[in-house]
Amino acid sequence: xxxxEQYVPGPASGTHIRKEGQTWTLILxxxxxxxxxxxxxxxxxxxxxxxxxxFDADGNLDTAGATVKLTTVGAARPFVSETTVTRAEAPRLxxxxxxxxxxxxxxxxxxxxxxxxxxxxxNRRFIAMGAAGWHICIDVLDRRLSGIPIRRWAGGEAxxxxxxxxxxxxxxxxxxxxxxxxxPKAGKES
Numbered sequence: 001x002x003x004x005e006q007y008v009p010g011p012a013s014g015t016h017i018r019k020e021g022q023t024w025t026l027i028l029x030x031x032x033x034x035x036x037x038x039x040x041x042x043x044x045x046x047x048x049x050x051x052x053x054x055f056d057a058d059g060n061l062d063t064a065g066a067t068v069k070l071t072t073v074g075a076a077r078p079f080v081s082e083t084t085v086t087r088a089e090a091p092r093l094x095x096x097x098x099x100x101x102x103x104x105x106x107x108x109x110x111x112x113x114x115x116x117x118x119x120x121x122x123n124r125r126f127i128a129m130g131a132a133g134w135h136i137c138i139d140v141l142d143r144r145l146s147g148i149p150i151r152r153w154a155g156g157e158a159x160x161x162x163x164x165x166x167x168x169x170x171x172x173x174x175x176x177x178x179x180x181x182x183x184p185k186a187g188k189e190s
Contacts, residue, residue, distance in 0.1 A: 007143075007150045009136055009163045012170035017127060023100060023101060024127050027116045030138050034145045036107040040091035040115045042141055043105050052141040054133060054154035064088045070098050074155025128177055132167035133158055 018025040032039055042048040044062035049055070059068040064085050070077045072144025079099075087095040094105040108115040116138070122130040136153050143150050158164045172179045 007139070007153075007163070009132075009139055009167055012131070012135070012167055012174050015135075015171070015174070017175055019124070022124055022126045023121050024069065026118070026120045026127060026134065028120070028134055028138070030112055030116045030142070032116055032142050032145065033113045034142075035112060036091040036109055036114045039107055039116060039141075040094075040147055042105075042145060043073060043094055044088070044090075048144075050152075051144050051149070052137055052152055054137055054167055055098065061085050061094060062088050062090060068096075072099075072155055073152070074157035075106050076156060099138055124177070127175055128168045128172035128179070131171040131175070132164050135171075136164060137168055 006167050013116045015026060015028045018027065040062070042052065044060055046057045046060060049057050049061075054074070055070040057068050057070055059066060061068055062085075064087055066088075067082060068085065069080055069082050081098060083096045083098055085094070085096045087093055092107050094103075096103055102119070103121075104119035106117040106119075108117075109173055118134060118138070120130065120134060133154065136158055140150055153160075153164070166170055169179055
């Protein structure tokens with residue numbers, strides 16, 4: 001069994017949503033054991049993003065005004081979107097658009113670590129799936145920064161194990177929304 005198969009995400013927690021029309025904002029807060037400067041690098045550097053994020057970036061996200069192409073990973077057909085970084089105030093605030101919605105990362109020093117807050121606009125029909133996906137991505141990020149890397153689980157890849165489905169159901173209950181229809185489970189990871 002590989003390292004990825006040993007990963008089991010914790011329970012749905014540290015999130016809430018702001019409801020506005022069809023697009024809701026997921027607000028996910030995590031306390032990481034790593035200083036803001038290390039977390040900032042993981043959020044902005046393409047080499048780091050390839051290890052944990054649900055997209056690959058063709059450039060660095062660390063400069064306001066930078067134009068970067070973001071390509072989804074783990075999807076049947078990759079979706080490429082061009083984004084412009086709207087705010088980049090290292091190591092505390094990063095904003096850009098992805099998947100038709102705004103993404104905002106706030107980093108606050110917390111002892112020797114960081115309180116990381118993600119604000120992500122997501123269509124309300126997919127809010128529970130989005131919460132589960134970001135939950136897993138941030139778990140992968142935290143483990144990589146801790147020197148205990150696990151494989152990146154994003155897009156269709158994340159749905160290959162029961163942890164994602166369980167988390168989606170937990171977030172649906174937490175947010176008081178209907179459980180979205182689950183896509184068929186792809187083949188087992190070998």
